[in-house]
Amino acid sequence: SQQGEEDPQALSIQEGENATMNCSYKTSINNLQWYRQNSGRGLVHLILIRSNEREKHSGRLRVTLDTSKKSSSLLITASRAADTASYFCATDGQAGTALIFGKGTTLSVSS
């Protein structure tokens, strides 16, 4: 079963534009993480936000977390062609076991 659901499923933008992806989840969490996956590769960790944090920045990435709505968003500013990838949110499982991943958002950035 998958805890997180990303929205939209696919997103196509031009270089320089901002990309926003959303994630909704079902149960209480300790933290939420975002990962990127390039085609044919493993996932790469981008950012971790704890349940007591509301916003976090890392370079061109901005993540927000709203625990009351059980949702998070990932904003990539000034996108580049190299940002083309699938993006996944991941949360703790109900029993605090392994990370549970959503189905992902496929981002395509064209130059």
Add this chain to the structure above:
Amino acid sequence: GAGVSQSPRYKVAKRGQDVALRCDPISGHVSLFWYQQALGQGPEFLTYFQNEAQLDKSGLPSDRFFAERPEGSVSTLKIQRTQQEDSAVYLCASSLRRRNNSPLHFGNGTRLTVT
């Protein structure tokens, strides 16, 4: 330093064959996870090790799936009597600390195709 290494990169098996997939985690990482990723989907949890102890195997889809990490380092995922529905990418990840308190470092996966 070296990242998580998985082998083989690709595996084609005939239905009914047994396969073994290997994962070399980052040295010193306590936690090791196996995930299964179907085409166009997110990774689905299979099993979790803390050092050599398999603490959670709730995601293994059937008793044909077996994982071990005997010395708390290298791990092997074995699938017996493979079926077509086992075709997927199998991802291994390790992390420095326990469970989900730190980022996961993933290997590039083993793509298993069962014909």
